[in-house]
Amino acid sequence: MNVKKLVGEKAAEFVEDNMVVGLGTGSTAYYMVEAIGKRVQQGLNIIGVPTSKRTQLQAEKLGIPLKSVDEVAYIDITIDGADEISSTFQGIKGGGGALLFEKIVANYSKKIIWIVDESKMVEDLGAFPLPVEVIPYGSQQLMNLFKDKGYAPVLRENEEGKPYLTDMGNYIIDLHLKKIEDPHALANSLIQQTGVVEHGLFLDCVNTVLIGSEKGVNIRHVRK
Numbered sequence: 083m084n085v086k087k088l089v090g091e092k093a094a095e096f097v098e099d100n101m102v103v104g105l106g107t108g109s110t111a112y113y114m115v116e117a118i119g120k121r122v123q124q125g126l127n128i129i130g131v132p133t134s135k136r137t138q139l140q141a142e143k144l145g146i147p148l149k150s151v152d153e154v155a156y157i158d159i160t161i162d163g164a165d166e167i168s169s170t171f172q173g174i175k176g177g178g179g180a181l182l183f184e185k186i187v188a189n190y191s192k193k194i195i196w197i198v199d200e201s202k203m204v205e206d207l208g209a210f211p212l213p214v215e216v217i218p219y220g221s222q223q224l225m226n227l228f229k230d231k232g233y234a235p236v237l238r239e240n241e242e243g244k245p246y247l248t249d250m251g252n253y254i255i256d257l258h259l260k261k262i263e264d265p266h267a268l269a270n271s272l273i274q275q276t277g278v279v280e281h282g283l284f285l286d287c288v289n290t291v292l293i294g295s296e297k298g299v300n301i302r303h304v305r306k
């Protein structure tokens with residue numbers, strides 16, 4: 083069974099006529115965008131706000147009307163994937179490299195839904211490397227600083243062995259932290275570091291989590 087497809091298609095059912103919908107990025111979000119595209123072709127009237135060039139291209143091909151985050155007053159609902167979700171429903175995102183746009187779109191969303199398979203549900207965050215988007219200038223200094231802090235940083239590379247570039251032309255440093263004891267303290271310290279654009283800790287923001295497994299989709303309403 084394709085669990086990502088199952089959960090992505092279930093999430094598309096949360097979209098209603100006349101909504102402004104934040105469209106996430108990643109292999110699970112892919113199926114959600116496909117399912118929304120199908121509904122649009124059948125007459126659903128929505129505006130999509132894509133969180134990456136990749137999702138934008140996919141949505142355009144499906145005929146989903148799109149606007150950028152700056153062209154809408156707010157977003158009714160954003161549906162996105164996640165890399166890890168803790169027992170208190172804090173998240174790590176950015177494995178797919180779209181964390182900056184994803185966080186901006188999330189910040190202006192009335193409701194956020196995360197779609198994952200059950201392997202993403204963990205007790206504490208940190209086994210998944212935490213992505214940190216940084217500007218290229220001074221990035222080696224940030225690597226040194228993170229190394230000194232014991233964060234085991236790795237500069238993300240593309241298939242050619244060159245630094246991976248985000249949609250904004252930034253680098254990503256993945257922090258191999260194993261276990262994040264205090265996500266809020268870490269988030270605060272990372273965002274204060276000059277050169278850091280954004281980090282992949284998405285805290286206190288998700289409303290609903292759809293957890294897919296071979297048994298089906300478990301819907302957890304986390305906060306209003």
Ligand code: 5RP
Pocket residue numbers: 106107108109110111162163164165174175176177178179180181184
């Ligand atoms: C992209 C993301 C993705 O949502 C996250 O990496 C999960 O992706 P996938 O569904 O492919 O496992 O944050 O920046």
